[in-house]
Amino acid sequence: xxxxxxxxxxxxxxxxxxxxxxxxxxxxxxxxxxxxxxxxxxxxxxxxxxxxxxxxxxxxxxxxxxxxxxxxxxxxxxxxxxxxxxxxxxxxxxxxxxxxxxxxxxxxxxxxxxxxxxxxxxxxxxxxxxxxxxxxxxxxxxxxxxxxxxxxxxxxxxxxxxxxxxxxxxxxxxxxxxxxxxxxxxxxxxxxxxxxxxxxxxxxxxxxxxxxxxxxxxxxxxxxxxxxxxxxxxxxxxxxxxxxxxxxxxxxxxxxxxxxxxxxxxxxxxxxxxxxxxxxxxxxxxxxxxxxxxxxxxxxxxxxxxxxxxxxxxxxxxxxxxxxxxxxxxxxxxxxxxxxxxxxxxxxxxxxxxxxxxxxxxxxxxxxxxxxxxxxxxxx
Numbered sequence: 001x002x003x004x005x006x007x008x009x010x011x012x013x014x015x016x017x018x019x020x021x022x023x024x025x026x027x028x029x030x031x032x033x034x035x036x037x038x039x040x041x042x043x044x045x046x047x048x049x050x051x052x053x054x055x056x057x058x059x060x061x062x063x064x065x066x067x068x069x070x071x072x073x074x075x076x077x078x079x080x081x082x083x084x085x086x087x088x089x090x091x092x093x094x095x096x097x098x099x100x101x102x103x104x105x106x107x108x109x110x111x112x113x114x115x116x117x118x119x120x121x122x123x124x125x126x127x128x129x130x131x132x133x134x135x136x137x138x139x140x141x142x143x144x145x146x147x148x149x150x151x152x153x154x155x156x157x158x159x160x161x162x163x164x165x166x167x168x169x170x171x172x173x174x175x176x177x178x179x180x181x182x183x184x185x186x187x188x189x190x191x192x193x194x195x196x197x198x199x200x201x202x203x204x205x206x207x208x209x210x211x212x213x214x215x216x217x218x219x220x221x222x223x224x225x226x227x228x229x230x231x232x233x234x235x236x237x238x239x240x241x242x243x244x245x246x247x248x249x250x251x252x253x254x255x256x257x258x259x260x261x262x263x264x265x266x267x268x269x270x271x272x273x274x275x276x277x278x279x280x281x282x283x284x285x286x287x288x289x290x291x292x293x294x295x296x297x298x299x300x301x302x303x304x305x306x307x308x309x310x311x312x313x314x315x316x317x318x319x320x321x322x323x324x325x326x327x328x329x330x331x332x333x334x335x336x337x338x339x340x341x342x343x344x345x346x347x348x349x350x351x352x353x354x355x356x357x358x359x360x361x362x363x364x365x366x367x368x369x370x371x372x373x374x375x376x377x378x379x380x
Contacts, residue, residue, distance in 0.1 A: 001211060002265060003210075003211075003261040003262040003264075003265045003266075004211055004262065006261065007257060007258045007261055010258075012258050013255060013256065014027070014247055014256035014257070014258055015246065015247060015248040015253075015254055015255060015256055016246040016247070016248060017244045017245070017246055017247075018246075020258070023258045023260075023261070024244065024247065025244075026258075026260055026261060026264050027047075027048055027258075027259070027260030027261075027264075028244065029264075030260050030263055030264045030267070031046035031047070031048070031216060031218070031260070032046070033267075034046075034182075034183075034202065034216065034218075035218055037182045037183055038179075038182055038194055038195060038197075038200055038218060039194070039195025040195070040200075040218055040220050041220065043220075043222055044218060044219060044220045044221075044222065045218075045219050045222045045225045045226075045245070045250055046216060046217060046218045046219070047216070047217050047247060047250060047251040048204075048214065048215065048216055048256075048259035048260045049213075049215035049216065049217050049251070049252070049253075049259075050213045050215060050253070050259075051203060051205070051212070051213040051214075051215040052092065052094065052174065052176035052201050052203045052215045053092075053094040053097070053098075053215075054215055054217070054252055054253075055176070055201035055202075055203075055215045055216060055217035056092065056094050056095060056098060056143075056172070056174060056201050057094070057098050057101065057102075057252060058199075058217045058219075058228075058251065058252055059141075059170075059172040059199040059201065059217065059219070060085070060095070060098050060099075060102055060104075060141065060172075061102065061228050061229075061252075062199065062219055062221070062224050062225050062228040063140060063141045063170035063172065063198070063199070063224075064083065064102065064104075064140065064141075064228075065224055065227050065228040066170065066221060066224040066227075066228075067083070067138075067140040067141075067170065068083065068138075068140070072227060072228065075103060076103045076104070079138065080138075081136055081137055081138035082104075082108060082136075082137050082138060083104055083108060083137075083138045083139075083140045083141075084108050084109075084110055084132050084137045084138065084139045084140070085099065085104070085108055085109050085110065085140070085141045085142075085143065086110045086112055086125055086128060086129065086139065086141070086142045086143065086169075087109065087110075087111065087112065087120075087142070087143035087144075087145070088111065088112050088113075088114050088118070088119075088120050088145065088148075088155070089111050089114065089339065089340070090114060090118050090145065090148040090149075090150055090151065090153055090338075090339070091143055091145050091148065091174065092145070092148075092149060092174055092176065095109055095143060096109055110128050110132070112124050112125045112128060114153075114339060117153060117302075117303045118148065118150075118151050118153040118302065118303075118338060118339060119153050119154065119155050119156055120144065120155040120156065120160065122156065122159050122160070122163060125142065125160075125163065126163065129167060129169070139167070139169060140169060140170060141169060141170045141171075141172060142160060142163070142164050142169050142170070142171050142172070143172050143173075143174055144156075144157055144160045144171060144172070144173045144174070144197075145173070145174045145175075146173055146174065146175035146177075146178040146179060146181075146191055146194065147175060147176070147177040147178025147179070147181075147304075147306050147308075149177070150310070150336045150337075150338055150346070151302035151304060151308065151310050151336070151338055151346075152177075152178070152302060152304030152305075152306035152307075152308035152348075153302070153303075153304060154178060154190055154191070154304065154305075154306075156193075157173060157191065157192065157193030157194055157196075157197070158192055158193035158196070159193075160193065161193050161196035161197065164198075165196075170198045170199070171196070171197045171198050171199075172197065172198060172199045172200070172201070173194050173197040173199070173200045173201070174201045175191070175194065175200055175201060175202050176201050176202060176203040176206060176215070177203065177206045177207055177306070178190075178191065178207070178306055179191070179194075179200065179201070179202030179203075179207075180202065180206070180207035180208050180275070180279055181207070181279060181283075181305075181306070182194065183272060183275060183276055183279070184276050184279050184280050184283070185276070186280050186283070187279065187280065187283060187305055190305045197220075198219065198220055198221060199217065199218060199219040199220070199221075200217075200218040200219075201215065201216070201217060201218075202215070202216045202218070203215050203216070204216060204262065204263045205262075207279060207282075208263055208266065208275065209266070209278070209352070210262035210263055210266050211262060213259070214259050214260075214262050214263060217251070222250075225250050226245075226249065226250060229248075229249055229250050229251055229252065230249055231248060231249055278352045281352060282307045282349045282350070282351075282352065282354070283305065283306065283307050285307055285349045285354045285355075285356070285359060286306065286307025286308065286309060286349050288356050288359050289307070289309050289347060289349065289359050289363075290309050292359055292360055292363040293309065293311050293363060296363050296364075296366075296367055297313060298311045298312070298313050299311060299312055299313060301338065301344050302338065307348060307349035307350075308346065308347070308348045308349075309346075309347050309348075310336060310338060310344050310345065310346050310347075311344060311345050311347070312342075312344040312345060315374045316345075316374065317374060318335045318343045318344065318345055319335070319343075320374075321345065321369065322334070322335060322345075324369045325366070325369070328365070328369075330362055330365045330366065331347070331362045333345050333346060333347045334346045
């Protein structure tokens with residue numbers, strides 16, 4: 001909040017390094033810290049974005065530019081085959097919009113089956129890529145998700161990385177939520193393989209808990225980023241030299257707000273150790289919630305190390321349950337359909353102040369809602 005106030009007061013323009021050198025350097029060093037955690041080389045490029053959707057858009061545009069050299073100048077009409085993207089039905093909806101915006105068309109997005117843990121099925125991926133190539137399409141990108149919105153599923157990143165290398169496909173990891181786990185000694189093993197990605201999305205306004213919007217885009221191929229977003233204008237300062245880049249030549253945006261100050265000040269206040277403590281505490285509270293729900297007779301229907309629990313019980317009417325939950329101001333939860341199945345309840349621990357006693361109280365109060373939240377019998 002202090003960062004947003006300072007940014008509004010000074011209102012720096014981060015389109016070029018020369019117009020806001022201090023602000024750009026703060027962003028560059030903040031991004032370099034997290035980029036190193038992801039295992040990317042110092043030569044990789046990163047930028048703050050308005051959110052995960054813009055970061056995902058950046059990934060698709062850069063991947064298209066690298067896979068199809070004619071795309072930058074001629075667009076899709078310069079391509080001899082239709083490009084295709086592969087992701088699961090649990091991936092973020094922004095990719096459907098991005099396919100529309102980039103001219104690929106929504107039909108270019110191939111939905112890959114998932115296993116019982118809602119992770120991408122590698123066998124189905126291989127079959128779909130091979131079939132598309134036989135049909136004259138041009139597969140170019142696979143999107144792995146590290147922490148799906150619905151269930152917190154993490155796709156098999158090491159296996160996806162090996163497959164993409166063998167098939168010359170771009171691997172983008174959408175770690176908008178789960179990416180923050182990379183700084184946790186306890187959780188980072190669940191992101192094994194992310195260091196082999198070509199690009200990564202991570203949102204600071206999710207698990208780093210800064211105000212919206214604060215997305216981040218990371219790419220290990222600086223030349224591809226520069227080619228995708230290059231622009232030259234007579235009214236802008238000349239190119240910078242050394243390790244710096246003018247953000248307007250390496251990102252989607254032109255007029256750029258000082259987004260990175262939020263994460264920089266939060267890190268200055270809490271330190272990396274403070275963030276690790278917060279993230280691991282929330283993950284533990286997710287485990288506490290799972291255990292408490294199971295003891296109370298609920299069925300857990302998702303598997304994830306992240307603090308997101310999907311659950312249900314026989315005869316439950318989720319709409320009635322949530323209405324009663326909100327009316328009594330017990331907690332905020334939502335409804336989700338996983339893999340197109342029946343609606344279930346979804347609870348996510350997002351506060352660093354949540355305690356075990358809070359969770360025990362919530363589960364106990366949920367048990368008092370009674371018959372009013374039951375639906376018609378399935379056998380009726």
